Amino acid sequence: MIMRTVKEISNLTGISVRTLHYYHEIGLLPPTEISEAGYRLYDDKALEILRQILFFREFDMPLKEIRKILQSPDFDRETILRSQKRMLEMKKERLNRMIASIDDILKGEEAMDFTVFGTQDIEEICSAAFANMSGEQQKIAAEQYGGEEAFQKHLAESMSTEQAQKTMSKMLEWYGDKETYMDVATHPLSAQVTEAYGKRFESIRKKLAAKRGTDVRSFEVKEIVGEFEFVAKQLFRLKHMEGFMLEMAADYRTNEALRQQMDQTEGEGTADYLAEALEAFYKK
Numbered sequence: 001m002i003m004r005t006v007k008e009i010s011n012l013t014g015i016s017v018r019t020l021h022y023y024h025e026i027g028l029l030p031p032t033e034i035s036e037a038g039y040r041l042y043d044d045k046a047l048e049i050l051r052q053i054l055f056f057r058e059f060d061m062p063l064k065e066i067r068k069i070l071q072s073p074d075f076d077r078e079t080i081l082r083s084q085k086r087m088l089e090m091k092k093e094r095l096n097r098m099i100a101s102i103d104d105i106l107k108g109e110e111a112m113d114f115t116v117f118g119t120q121d122i123e124e125i126c127s128a129a130f131a132n133m134s135g136e137q138q139k140i141a142a143e144q145y146g147g148e149e150a151f152q153k154h155l156a157e158s159m160s161t162e163q164a165q166k167t168m169s170k171m172l173e174w175y176g177d178k179e180t181y182m183d184v185a186t187h188p189l190s191a192q193v194t195e196a197y198g199k200r201f202e203s204i205r206k207k208l209a210a211k212r213g214t215d216v217r218s219f220e221v222k223e224i225v226g227e228f229e230f231v232a233k234q235l236f237r238l239k240h241m242e243g244f245m246l247e248m249a250a251d252y253r254t255n256e257a258l259r260q261q262m263d264q265t266e267g268e269g270t271a272d273y274l275a276e277a278l279e280a281f282y283k284k
Contacts, residue, residue: 205274
């Protein structure tokens with residue numbers, strides 16, 4: 001069995017000797033053994049635990065929370081590693097987008113250049129929206145607006161307003177490009193699939209709300225937000241989730257009707273907690 005000194009571990013990982021001593025003092029990473037001369041010695045298992053700690057620290061998780069996870073009898077190394085990998089991949093994706101935006105700016109280009117939706121685009125979206133309604137929904141819409149054509153005209157007028165165009169431009173950022181947005185808008189998921197994803201989305205939100213009072217930087221909360229993001233991505237078929245999720249966080253802070261609903265059904269302070277959890281997940 002290979003044993004390494006604090007200095008060797010420091011050289012291998014880039015963690016300072018002082019930090020390693022501190023991890024020992026707080027019981028986060030005790031040495032495997034201490035030599036007769038008083039040197040701290042670490043084996044491969046201890047090195048693996050240190051790697052876990054470094055992964056958690058990458059997401060600004062408090063040391064107290066990391067220790068709680070590592071010492072839990074329910075600690076599952078494989079599950080934790082998979083979750084950490086998913087979170088690191090998300091962070092990598094965000095950084096790559098930032099680098100690409102900077103490259104565009106250096107080239108003298110706009111970071112995002114989307115064409116505003118024209119009349120033909122809007123008509124195509126409205127036609128697809130009506131076609132994908134259930135028979136009952138089509139009947140109600142036609143009766144309310146005086147026929148299918150009148151309903152689509154009303155929908156097109158609503159989508160042509162300045163505010164609607166601004167909203168759709170923002171959505172383009174989430175979808176990545178106009179073509180992807182048009183494809184999703186004109187080929188929506190079936191009602192059954194949408195309902196299934198919607199139920200799972202709501203279930204995860206309730207699970208996150210139940211953590212109210214838990215540090216939003218903790219691994220357990222970030223793991224739930226990661227699951228929340230994954231399901232939202234499948235449901236809405238977005239490419240860039242950060243803007244969408246932060247917009248959702250802003251909605252939890254400013255939409256009074258939504259805030260009241262959350263606080264009444266899940267408990268006082270739920271809306272603010274959900275917003276904080278989403279914002280903490282994307283904190284650079």
